[in-house]
Amino acid sequence: MKSPLFKTLKFLLKISISIFFLLILTECTTTYDMPTAKNIDINKYMGKWIEIARIETPFQKGKFDSIAEYNLNADNTVSIKNSATSANGKRTTATAVAYIPDLKDHSKLRVSFFRPFYSDYWILEVEPNYKWALVGTPDKKYLWILSRTDNLDDISLMHILTTAKMRGFDTSKLLYNINLKKNILNN
Template structure:
């Protein structure tokens, strides 16, 4: 009887340990994590939005969404987002991004006039979650899971690469079923 009790206790402790480890691992996989470092000069330039999570400030955009990044003399990053509306009008918004870590992979972006950019609640998170070694495709989001973009240097992205970046987003806890793919006119 003593051996049966001892076996049950060891089995229970082992089961509890496996459950705890499993729970801990699952909790970690749903947390977005920025890449350690990006080369801002390689990241600069034009990117085409391939897909995004719907958000208020992109409500008028129906196609041809791009982001143009430039490195400013003060080491901030200039941002110019553009898109086409339902009426075929191209609209754009200028902003600036400020590095939040030494690797420049976590940024805060503001599109307000320069006099109001110092207000902390006016800045959004822009984390580079994944970027390929040649800086051709990137996954961008933030810690809140509210924002997510798949960006490419080309207006089209092959299905295998797209699925691979979707998988990374899923692993970080994003609901990719809500992603909207962005059409681009030739």
């Protein structure tokens, strides 16, 4: 005969599993209404991007000089290699894979650093010659300003910040790479 404690724990486990799957299902079905860049040429987007600023993410905490490299694979997935410098001066690398859910809209990608978990990666705006890009998550928690060079002119930066604000991002949370480097190395 099973004890009442065992029955209670079994019941709680079933409820916890049900809630977990309900939360996953809810997250998977959440839709967002935020405009993204139009007519993205995914081939032009590929290559090396330097992070100018970001809204802090847990996996980037304590890092600076972030660089992302994107490569389009034959199966239309994207290989991603992110590298950054830690406070101890060591360069760390993380790899990911992304896919484009709708091949007619290359501005919305799903990225995974830890399969089977994927996150949204939306290209919100890109300079016509792909010199800079504004990338964010549709829930507006995370935002990246990327450039092909480590320098972005003031006019472009003001345009990017205005666009981010208009899309509902809190740009006061942006951490700029140059300041990250100073703060991390001085602590």
